[in-house]
Amino acid sequence: MKSNLLSNIYNPADLRLLSEEQLPQLAKELRDFIIAVVSVKEGHLGASLGVIELTIALHYVFNTPEDLLVWDVGHQAYGHKILTERRENFHTNRQFRGVSGFPKRAESVYDAFGVGHSSTSISAVLGMAIASKLKGDFDKQHIAVIGDASIASGMAFEGLNHAGVTDANILVILNDNAIGIDPSVGALKNYLTAVKNGKNPRQNNMIKSLNFDYSGPVDGHDLPALIKELNRLKKIKGPKFLHIVTTKGKGLQQAEENQVKYHAPGKFDALTGEIHLKSEENLPPKYQDVFGLTILDLAKKNKKIIGITPAMPSGSSLKFMMDEIPERAFDVGIAEQHAVTLAAGMATQGMIVYCNIYSTFLQRAYDQVIHDVALQDLPVIFCLDRAGLVGEDGATHHGVFDIAYLRAIPNMIIYAPINEIALQNILYTVQSGSLDHPIAIRYPRGRGVVPNWVSENFGNYQKITTGKANCLKNGTKTAVLSTGTIGNNVIAALNELDHPETIAHYDFPFIKPLDNNLLDKILSSFNHIITIEDGAKMGGFGSAILDYAAMNNLTIKIEILGIPDTFIEHGTIIEQQHFCEIDVKSLANLFSNIEK
Known part of the structure; x- marks a missing residue:
C-alpha cells in the first residue's frame, strides 16, 4: 500500500526529498486534495488542475522562495499554495479571514507578487530580475507562469519587448491550454495553435524574434520531461521562454470536457464531478x-x-x-x-x-x-x-x-x-x-x-429622464440618500423599524449629474442626511453630496456610509457589507438609534 506523500509535505523543502519516481503519485494526491476541498468549499477549479505537474516541477527544480515565482492572474495557484505551508488551512480558501484565492505577498514568502488581474507577471518578474542583478545576485531565478489568454494582453507584450533587450535572468512559461475563463480568441491564439500542431516553422518563431531562448512545445503533464527541461533552462542565463501545453481541468473528466463551466463550478460531487445545481425557480434574475x-x-x-x-x-x-x-x-x-x-x-x-x-x-x-x-x-x-x-x-x-x-x-x-x-x-x-x-x-x-x-x-421598456432622482419613502427627521442596489438594504432595514416615519428614503440612480432640484428640497427640509453607496466613500456619491452642500454654503449634518479607505478582504458579500456597516442589520441598528 502506497503511503500518503502529500500529508508529509509542509513546504517545497520536503517536496525535494522525494525521488522523481514518486512525483506522479504526489500529482494524483494533490489533484484529489484540490477536488475534495473545492467540491465542498467552492472556488476556481479547472485552472489549478491543469498545472499540477508544472507546480510540482517548479518547486522541485527551483529553490523557492529564494528563487522567485509569479503566477499570472493566480486562478491556477491552488496547488502552489498547498505545497507552500498552507495545506492545513486550505479549507478556509476564499473565506472571511481565511486563505486568499489568489497569491498574496502578505500571506506567504512563497507568493513573490500579489496578483488577481491578468498579464502582470512578466513585467513584475523582469523588475525583480533587474533588481537582483543590481544587487549582485546573479544566481537567483525569476519565473513567470502566464496563460495563452493573458499573454495576448498588451501589458504582457510590453514586458516581453523590454525583457528581450536585457540580459535579465528570467524564465517565462507559457501555459497554453487555449482557454482563459472562456475560450481564447484572436490571431495569437491561432498562431499558438499552429505552433502546437507543428505547422509553424521554428525559424519564424515570434518569441525567438524578441530575443528569447525559446523551447517547446512540451507536454505540461509529462513530469520527467518538464523536470528535464526546467533543469536545462536553469543553467541558461538571460531571457528564456518555455512553451508548455496543458489541459484545463486535467484529472476530472467533466472539468476537461466543460472547461468554461468548471472554471469555478460551485459545489459538486468530488467523485463524479456532477455539479450540485441550485434551483432557480422563483429566483430573481442575475x-x-x-x-x-x-x-x-x-x-x-x-x-x-x-x-x-x-x-x-x-x-x-x-x-x-x-x-x-x-x-x-x-x-x-x-x-x-x-x-x-x-x-x-x-x-x-x-x-x-x-x-x-x-x-x-x-x-x-x-x-x-x-x-x-x-x-x-x-x-x-x-x-x-x-x-x-x-x-x-x-x-x-x-x-x-x-x-x-x-x-x-x-x-x-x-x-x-x-x-x-x-x-x-x-x-x-x-x-x-x-x-x-x-x-x-x-x-x-x-x-x-x-x-x-x-x-x-422583460421588454416592457420605459424611458428614463437623465438626472432624475426619486422619493421612495417620506419622512420627517432624517433623509437617507442611496444610489444603486444598496438601496434595497435601506428598504429592508426600514421595514424592520417600529416607527419608520421619521426617516425618508431617496433613490439617486444618477450620481452624475445629480438631481439638484430634489437635492435642494432635501437639504432644506432635513437636519440630518445619510448617504449610502456600495463604493468607496473617498470621492464617491456621498462626497458628491458633500461637495454640493459646501458649494451652496450649507452646514447641514451629512453622514457618509460606504466602503472605508481600506482594501476589503475576501469573504461573503454579507460579511463584507457587515464589515463596512452597510448590511441590513447594521443599517437597522443605525436607524433605530435615530428613531429614539
Missing part, C-alpha cells in the same frame, strides 16, 4: 443576464447596436448576443484598453456601442476612458458588471472605485439602477437617440430583487 437578454432584444430591433467585452462573454452574458448576432458582438480578449478605444472608434461612425467591462477591470483602461471617449464626448455606453463588493474573490476584484474615478471625468454620466427593472430601462433609454455623452451604468454581481422579472417586465 444582473448579468438582465444585461445580456436586454441588449440582445434591443439589438434585434436596432441594427446600430454593438456589444463588446474583453474576455468575459459568459460572465457578462454578452454570449447571448454573440450566439445570435455574432457579426455585432465581439470578444476582444484580455484587452480592456483596446475594447474602450475600439468602442470609441465605432461611436465616431454612429454605432451604439455597449462596452461591457467588469468595474475592477475598467481601471486598466482609465486613460482610454478619459482620452479616447470623454475628451471627444463620444456616447459610448459602459456597462460595469460586478460593481461594488464582489465576495470571495476579494480585494483584487471589488468594483468599489468606479464612482470615484469616473466622477472626476468631464462629460461622463454615471447611473446605478436600484433593481433589474431600472437596469433594463436605462439600457433601453441610452439607445433611443437621446444620449449625447458617454455613460457608465454600474450594477452588481449576483441577483436582483424581482422574481418574475422575465415573465412580467
Whole structure:
C-alpha cells in the first residue's frame, strides 16, 4: 500500500526529498486534495488542475522562495499554495479571514507578487530580475507562469519587448491550454495553435524574434520531461521562454470536457464531478443576464447596436448576443484598453456601442476612458458588471472605485439602477437617440430583487429622464440618500423599524449629474442626511453630496456610509457589507438609534 506523500509535505523543502519516481503519485494526491476541498468549499477549479505537474516541477527544480515565482492572474495557484505551508488551512480558501484565492505577498514568502488581474507577471518578474542583478545576485531565478489568454494582453507584450533587450535572468512559461475563463480568441491564439500542431516553422518563431531562448512545445503533464527541461533552462542565463501545453481541468473528466463551466463550478460531487445545481425557480434574475437578454432584444430591433467585452462573454452574458448576432458582438480578449478605444472608434461612425467591462477591470483602461471617449464626448455606453463588493474573490476584484474615478471625468454620466427593472430601462433609454455623452451604468454581481422579472417586465421598456432622482419613502427627521442596489438594504432595514416615519428614503440612480432640484428640497427640509453607496466613500456619491452642500454654503449634518479607505478582504458579500456597516442589520441598528 502506497503511503500518503502529500500529508508529509509542509513546504517545497520536503517536496525535494522525494525521488522523481514518486512525483506522479504526489500529482494524483494533490489533484484529489484540490477536488475534495473545492467540491465542498467552492472556488476556481479547472485552472489549478491543469498545472499540477508544472507546480510540482517548479518547486522541485527551483529553490523557492529564494528563487522567485509569479503566477499570472493566480486562478491556477491552488496547488502552489498547498505545497507552500498552507495545506492545513486550505479549507478556509476564499473565506472571511481565511486563505486568499489568489497569491498574496502578505500571506506567504512563497507568493513573490500579489496578483488577481491578468498579464502582470512578466513585467513584475523582469523588475525583480533587474533588481537582483543590481544587487549582485546573479544566481537567483525569476519565473513567470502566464496563460495563452493573458499573454495576448498588451501589458504582457510590453514586458516581453523590454525583457528581450536585457540580459535579465528570467524564465517565462507559457501555459497554453487555449482557454482563459472562456475560450481564447484572436490571431495569437491561432498562431499558438499552429505552433502546437507543428505547422509553424521554428525559424519564424515570434518569441525567438524578441530575443528569447525559446523551447517547446512540451507536454505540461509529462513530469520527467518538464523536470528535464526546467533543469536545462536553469543553467541558461538571460531571457528564456518555455512553451508548455496543458489541459484545463486535467484529472476530472467533466472539468476537461466543460472547461468554461468548471472554471469555478460551485459545489459538486468530488467523485463524479456532477455539479450540485441550485434551483432557480422563483429566483430573481442575475444582473448579468438582465444585461445580456436586454441588449440582445434591443439589438434585434436596432441594427446600430454593438456589444463588446474583453474576455468575459459568459460572465457578462454578452454570449447571448454573440450566439445570435455574432457579426455585432465581439470578444476582444484580455484587452480592456483596446475594447474602450475600439468602442470609441465605432461611436465616431454612429454605432451604439455597449462596452461591457467588469468595474475592477475598467481601471486598466482609465486613460482610454478619459482620452479616447470623454475628451471627444463620444456616447459610448459602459456597462460595469460586478460593481461594488464582489465576495470571495476579494480585494483584487471589488468594483468599489468606479464612482470615484469616473466622477472626476468631464462629460461622463454615471447611473446605478436600484433593481433589474431600472437596469433594463436605462439600457433601453441610452439607445433611443437621446444620449449625447458617454455613460457608465454600474450594477452588481449576483441577483436582483424581482422574481418574475422575465415573465412580467422583460421588454416592457420605459424611458428614463437623465438626472432624475426619486422619493421612495417620506419622512420627517432624517433623509437617507442611496444610489444603486444598496438601496434595497435601506428598504429592508426600514421595514424592520417600529416607527419608520421619521426617516425618508431617496433613490439617486444618477450620481452624475445629480438631481439638484430634489437635492435642494432635501437639504432644506432635513437636519440630518445619510448617504449610502456600495463604493468607496473617498470621492464617491456621498462626497458628491458633500461637495454640493459646501458649494451652496450649507452646514447641514451629512453622514457618509460606504466602503472605508481600506482594501476589503475576501469573504461573503454579507460579511463584507457587515464589515463596512452597510448590511441590513447594521443599517437597522443605525436607524433605530435615530428613531429614539
